[in-house]
Amino acid sequence: QLPWVEEDPKEILQTVFDCMEKACEKLKQQKINLGLLKAIGISNQRETTIIWDKTTGEPLYNAILWLDVRTQSTVEQLIKKIPGKNKNYLQEKTGLPLSTYFSAVKLRWILDNVPGVKVAVKEGRALFGTVDTWLIWCLTGGQNNGVHCTDVTNASRTMLFNINTLEWDPELCEYGTGCFLLCNTGKKPIISKHGLLTTVAYQMGKKEPVFYALEGSVAIGGLLIRWLRDNLRIISTASEIEKFAASVGSSYGCYFVPAFSGLYAPYWDASARGIICGITQFTNRNHIAFAALEAVCFQSRELLDAMNEDSGIKMSTLKVDGGMTNSNVLMQLQADILSIPVVKPSLIETSSLGAAMAAGAAEGIGVWNLHPDNLAVFRWQQFEPQIQPIGQIQ
CATH class of the missing domain: 3.30.420.40 (ATPase, nucleotide binding domain)
Incomplete structure (x- = not known):
């Protein structure tokens, strides 16, 4: 279904x-x-x-x-x-x-x-x-x-866990029976006023402090590429979207809203559905491919703007990971739309890397520690904005 x-x-x-x-x-x-x-x-x-x-x-x-x-x-x-x-x-x-x-x-x-x-x-x-x-x-x-x-990071996403007391909440438990962007906000939770989630980022041990985050959740990111391949069939492999999008360099007025399962942050509208608009007789699969990449970037921009408002701090860089970061076209487009540098690690599966690093630094293991100085060995590729927002043009 x-x-x-x-x-x-x-x-x-x-x-x-x-x-x-x-x-x-x-x-x-x-x-x-x-x-x-x-x-x-x-x-x-x-x-x-x-x-x-x-x-x-x-x-x-x-x-x-x-x-x-x-x-x-x-x-x-x-x-x-x-x-x-x-x-x-x-x-x-x-x-x-x-x-x-x-x-x-x-x-x-x-x-x-x-x-x-x-x-x-x-x-x-x-x-x-x-x-x-x-x-x-x-x-x-x-x-x-x-x-x-x-652990507290998973428990905090059940809707049954009190992120202030860091315990299962009896009232919530009783009530319950009747592409993701995170900003580390430190040791105190910030309750969003702009449609973001307040979540537990990490806790490295029972006696260690808890760090919180604001999170923006986008339902459709990489799944959008799969949809173009398996459902619309305008690409045969995921990597083709890079070639098609690069060949035109613009969607030429074609816009894609991939609300296949509703819209998550910041709207939280489960009834929303996807749409492709702005199509003309000249629109082809290359423009739709570019519009799909733009859709991911525009959603990220909405989340970043909300984080800037909630945190009171303007984000200066965006660090990315995951399969979609293989697309340099997408990374450059993201930097242009956000107007800040986008930083991509040489090892893009950083969720797995982070899990391994956290395990090695856990209480009773202590193979290493996660001091920032120890992270300097990682290699990064940085994408700088190449266009200037209209409001800043002199």
């Missing part, structure tokens, strides 16, 4: 096993003793929701991904129960608006619609978690006393 986005939790687990096996093979090829491994770091989709039977180890339903919008009616029903029908009612506690994006409403849907889950909950067999929880439980023994846990 169109608004449903699911994945088999066992397939997620198997891909992790495959990844670990390949990583170990690479280490052996480099003559590195596997006995020297000290820790494993996990980087995951935080809002994706999984529920499973702890006695059998079997998932009770597919993982419902963050992009899934089937719970829109659940959100609307919950908003009706709130004084003033204010969807930001829970924001002071959670930093989040009521939205299909987060785990609590996905869990509510599973409880209401999947036969057998309520029975498993009543009998104490059901375990709930985000992807990190599922993986940790499986990797530490599963049915044989596997560890059922999470």
Whole structure:
């Protein structure tokens, strides 16, 4: 079904096993003793929701991904129960608006619609978690006393966690049963007034301070390129969009709003739908390809403007990672639209790198520390703005 986005939790687990096996093979090829491994770091989709039977180890339903919008009616029903029908009612506690994006409403849907889950909950067999929880439980023994846990960064995206007390909130738990841009805001949470999320950025140990962030969530980034390839079929490979966009250098008035699953930050409108406009008889796939890249950049610009307003600090650079950063056309376009430098690392999978670095720096591991001086070894490529905003032209 169109608004449903699911994945088999066992397939997620198997891909992790495959990844670990390949990583170990690479280490052996480099003559590195596997006995020297000290820790494993996990980087995951935080809002994706999984529920499973702890006695059998079997998932009770597919993982419902963050992009899934089937719970829109659940959100609307919950908003009706709130004084003033204010969807930001829970924001002071959670930093989040009521939205299909987060785990609590996905869990509510599973409880209401999947036969057998309520029975498993009543009998104490059901375990709930985000992807990190599922993986940790499986990797530490599963049915044989596997560890059922999470961390504050994942918990803060369930809509059941109080980001001020850093504890599960009894009121929220009871209520729940009835391309991403982050700005580190330091040790105090800033509640957004411009449609952003307030979230936990990281905590390097139970005795270490918690750092918070403002986050802007865009539903469709890299998925837009996949849509052009698999649905519209104007490209045959993801890398072709770079060539097509570069061949025209402009969308020539063609605009793309990729609201395939509604609009996330800063609008939070689940009913919004995608549109391509400004098409003329001269528009071709090259212009649509360029418009698609522009769409990602324009969404990032909206989020950056909101962060500047909420934080009171004008951002001077944007550091990027992920598969879309392979496109130099996109990186230059992003710098031009933001009017600030865009900095891309030589190793673009920095989520995985960050998880490994955090694991090595964790309490009781201490292989290294994450002092900024130790990060100077990373290589970066910087894209400078090449156009001047109209308001600044003399």
